[in-house]
Amino acid sequence: MARDWQxxxxxxxxxxxxxxxxxxALAEASGVSVATLRKLQKAEPADRGKPVLMALSVALGWAPNYLQTLSDGAQAPSDSATALRDEVAALRADLSEVQQRLAKVEAAQRES
Known part of the structure; x- marks a missing residue:
């Protein structure tokens, strides 16, 4: 079966x-060599074992089988955990902005 390296x-x-x-940073986080990573980033066809794809998936914050599924030509699995983390991060940023604005309003009220 041909792999979808692109x-x-x-x-x-x-x-x-x-x-x-x-x-x-990705090479260090995953334990995959920079040379192997560079080849994957260029979509160079080669036999990349499941452990390499799993290590990269995890280091990039995906489910362990994410890149393997892509290489098999299947649609990537839903990455709901990552989507949830991204949404929580956005909400935290919004909350921080609201808190800063509230602090400014309260400070202005104390001065008046």
Whole structure:
């Protein structure tokens, strides 16, 4: 079965950009060599074992089988845990902004 290395490359490159992560940081977090990572990012066809794809998936915050599923040509599994984390982070940022605005309003009221 032919692997869809372009889908894997696209997913890795997009996720690195989203997280502001470097190749070196991903290599260190996953235990995958920079050379192997570079080949995956270029969609170079090769036999990348399941452990490599699992390590990268986990290091990028996905379910362990995420990149393996993409390489199999199937639609990526729902990444609801990551989506939930992203939503919580956005809500926290919004809450922080509201708290800052409230503090300014309260400070202005005390001054008057």
């Amino acid at each position: 889908a894997v490359a696209d997913a890795i490159n997009t996720r690195l950009a989203e997280r502001g992560m470097t190749q070196r």
